[in-house]
Amino acid sequence: MNFKERTTIEIRVNDGMSAYKIAKELGRLINIIINEIERGTVKQIKQNRSVEMYLADAG
Numbered sequence: 001m002n003f004k005e006r007t008t009i010e011i012r013v014n015d016g017m018s019a020y021k022i023a024k025e026l027g028r029l030i031n032i033i034i035n036e037i038e039r040g041t042v043k044q045i046k047q048n049r050s051v052e053m054y055l056a057d058a059g
Helices: 003-014 019-026 030-040
Strands: 041-046 049-054
Touching: 003 019, 003 030, 003 049, 019 030, 030 041
Parallel strands: none
Antiparallel strands: 041 049
């Protein structure tokens, strides 16, 4: 999976799109997308709260 695909995943996840729809858009298996989202999800501190979010750089 290249960085362009990871960036697309980041944008789509932040927009609330499901892993299934992301997989269809990228032409990848849903398991690959789910694993990538799990691997690239990190905890961030925003406004004194811990938030989990997918980041393309972390993937």
